[in-house]
Amino acid sequence: MGRNGCLMLFGLLMFLIEIPPTTQLQSSQSWALLRLQRMLNYPPFLAAWTGDNLSDVCSTDNPSATVVCYDESITQLEISGNEASPSRLPESFSIESFFVTLTGLPNLKVLKLSSLGLWGQLPAKIWRLSKLEILNLTSNYLSGYIPYELSFLTNLHTLILDENNLTGPVPDWFAASPMLTVLSITRNSLTSSLPESITTLSNLRVVRFSGNNLTGELPDLSTLTNLQLLDLDSNTFSSDFPKLQRKVTAVILSNNKFTGALPPDIGKYYLLHHLDISSNRFVGPLPAPVVLNLPSIQYLNISGNRFTGMLLNSTSCSNKLRFVDLSSNLLTGEIPICLNDSSNVKFEMNCLDATNQPQHKLPFCQINALAVGFGELPPVEKKTAAGRGGVICGAFAGGMALVGVVLFFGLKRANTKKENFTRTLAVHASYGFPSQSLHDSKAIKKAGRSVGISPYRSFSLEEIESATNNFESSALIEETRHCQVYAGKLKDDNSYITIRCLKMTKTVRIPPDLTKNIELIAKLRHRHLVSSLGHCFEYCLDDSSLCRLFLIFEHVPNGTLRTRISGDVGRKLSWTQRISAAIGVAKGIQFLHGGMMPGLFSNHTKSTNILLDQNLVAKISSYNLPLLCNEQEFGVIEDKIDVYDFGVVLLEIVTGKPIDSQDEIDATASQLKAEAQKQMEGHG
Ligand SMILES: *[C@@H]1O[C@H](CO)[C@@H](O)[C@H](O)[C@H]1NC(C)=O
Ligand SMILES: *[C@@H]1O[C@H](CO)[C@@H](O)[C@H](O)[C@H]1NC(C)=O
Ligand SMILES: *[C@@H]1O[C@H](CO)[C@@H](O)[C@H](O)[C@H]1NC(C)=O
Ligand SMILES: *[C@@H]1O[C@H](CO)[C@@H](O)[C@H](O)[C@H]1NC(C)=O
Ligand SMILES: *[C@@H]1O[C@H](CO)[C@@H](O)[C@H](O)[C@H]1NC(C)=O
Ligand SMILES: *[C@@H]1O[C@H](CO)[C@@H](O)[C@H](O)[C@H]1NC(C)=O
Ligand SMILES: *[C@@H]1O[C@H](CO)[C@@H](O)[C@H](O)[C@H]1NC(C)=O
DSSP states (O other): OOHHHHHHHHHHHHHHHHSOOOOOOOHHHHHHHHHHHHHTTOOGGGTTOOTTTGGGGGGOOOTTEEEEEETTEEEEEEEEOSSSSOOOOOTTOOHHHHHHHHTTOTTOSEEEEESSOOEEEOOGGGGGOTTOOEEEOOSSEEEEOOOGGGGGOTTOOEEEOOSSEEEEOOOSOGGGOTTOOEEEOOSSEEOSOOOGGGGGOTTOOEEEOOSSOOEEOOOOGGGOTTOOEEEOOSSEEOOBSOOOOTTOOEEEOOSSOOEEOOOTTGGGOTTOOEEEOOSSEEEEEOOHHHHTTOTTOOEEEOOSSEEEEEEOTTOOOOTTOOEEEOOSSEEEEOOOHHHHTOTTEEOOSSEESOSSSOOOOHHHHHHHHHHHHHHSOOOOOOOOOOOOOHHHHHTTTTOHHHHHHHHHHHHHHHHHHHTTOOOOOOOOOOSOTTTTHHHHHHHHHHHHHHHTSOOOEEOOHHHHHHHTTTTOGGGEEEEOSSEEEEEEEOTTTOOEEEEEEEEOOSSSOOOTTHHHHHHHHTTOOOTTBOOEEEEEEEEOTTTOOEEEEEEEEEOOOSOBHHHHHTSSSSOOOOHHHHHHHHHHHHHHHHIIIIISSSOOOOOOOOGGGEEEOTTOOEEEOOOSOGGGOOSSOOOOSOHHHHHHHHHHHHHHHHHOSOOOSHHHHHHHHHHHHHHHHHHHHHTO
């Protein structure tokens, strides 16, 4: 076609488009309207339709009834009752006849019949309205299943059946309706999961199923590349946060049983302006700096979940934010200053450092966070950080003869440093709880299996009482001012345990980083560590604060390394057994430094707190953690101290003599050094 042809066609098109809608209506279509009016029981808002002048109906404005015609035929019929919830039409109403009458308007593209009291099952005959593009039957009394025949409407792009009494499953014929862009069936009684076939609707922009009884897992919705609004409010979905494409603008999942954590890529939803996930079972750390800074976010509601984590007053917020509701979670820390002066910000019932909205006491959040962290998650694979401290194991490479030399220089270097250390409490926990915790709790369970011990868990007070025969004095094996250590036997599997009990008093309060500490303790699980099995909190009856904290560890029965090297109890270890004990200790230290995150350093490893089990496997029992009743100062973050202490243990192993003072260390070390030098000279 030439250029002129093109122009001519264009002109013709413009001419056609500018033809006004016809005002004259075929008489058969007028009669159809009158029949519909009668079936609707002559509602007052249709009083203007009379047999005399109905042929003008297409050109008359009526707010309750829009009729648009084209070529003497109705293409658009919109009738809205003005009551929000009209009464049902009388028993004599037949929805079958009503739709048969509607099929007398075969050119209908838009049909909206809202709040008219229509009742009955949506008739299969609806497929005869084959030109239908928009169907809106909001707020009637339609019941029963959604008919399969809707899928024959190949031009249908908007299907709205809100506020009816529809039952049965969400239709599964979506693959046959690829045109659908708006699908809204809210406030009905649909029961099913969301069918997989919905993922084929790549044109979908709006999906609304709020207020039904939908359940189960969501399919992967990331194939809905045009999805903007997802509203699943008030159902019983138990899925993880849905997989969505990144251009979504509104996500409403409130009042369901959604679980799991927020997706790690939530920050990439750059058009998201409305996020409501309130009243669900979401858990895990709230990435506050990310969600508060989503570029488009205006409304954020995460209330009524179990999000954990510490908020910082310095966190910034998107300047578009209008409504924020963080209430009823397990958040700690301070309200970000950017949220503080707005009356549209709710954060009550967390454990935040705030006085203007009611809060729980800190232990409430810490303890519940632990329950979330350990109680409910299935174990999942995780790669742990690769070990540091290869240095330690490397010390064995040259054989025991060289150990002395390596040690000597090692000792000397560490020694000069040691004097400068101010021994302050330093749990090397650079990770604010619980950014790692979800991940780690899974890893903990896994680690437990590999060590051959049961998963870390929380114990009940009854279990502890029964394991110690109600704290019988014969079960008490050690007592310090605030702390008792009991031996016990679990009734369910007859295994032996050690229970460390820490009493809270006026002077010993719950440490502010209790949670972090428990997190760390729960990671102490390794073949060469006296491994943690769980914990138990006992609450005071009066103010439900924490009264006693029990930490349960495995019981390691075969004495300390010292007694089996230089003591007079039991058989002394053979040389091979000593070497394997030394390797075990090295591996234990290596795990403490690099096998868990964050690492634990300066653990005060001594031959008196390395225990041997029934197979003479060496297990470290002292950790640089304040809750463990260890009579020790807590050292600085420094792996050299452990290497030094390990060196001293090696000296004891090699010489077979107890070494306690610095003088003894120095004397033994120089003696060994002299021996080693003699040997090296001897070898050339
Ligand atoms: C038809 O006539 C009635 C009264 O004669 C009038 O109120 C109504 O607006 C007219 N309707 C149309 C569509 O012209
Ligand atoms: C469907 O009808 C209801 C009731 O009149 C109205 O509120 C809603 O906006 C309509 N939806 C669409 C997409 O037209
Ligand atoms: C039908 O739905 C309406 C709201 O759309 C609701 O108020 C009513 O209770 C329902 N009736 C039945 C029988 O489910
Ligand atoms: C949802 O379904 C469950 C069982 O399928 C039923 O017990 C419950 O009453 C239903 N809830 C509603 C609001 O229909
Ligand atoms: C957040 O959601 C809860 C429960 O769905 C609701 O009660 C609350 O009003 C919402 N907050 C805001 C600010 O809209
Ligand atoms: C923010 O928190 C830090 C540390 O808790 C505190 O030193 C600082 O004063 C706080 N700033 C404001 C403005 O509250
Ligand atoms: C937040 O504002 C309230 C009053 O609006 C004030 O009492 C409170 O101290 C403020 N908190 C912080 C952390 O700035």
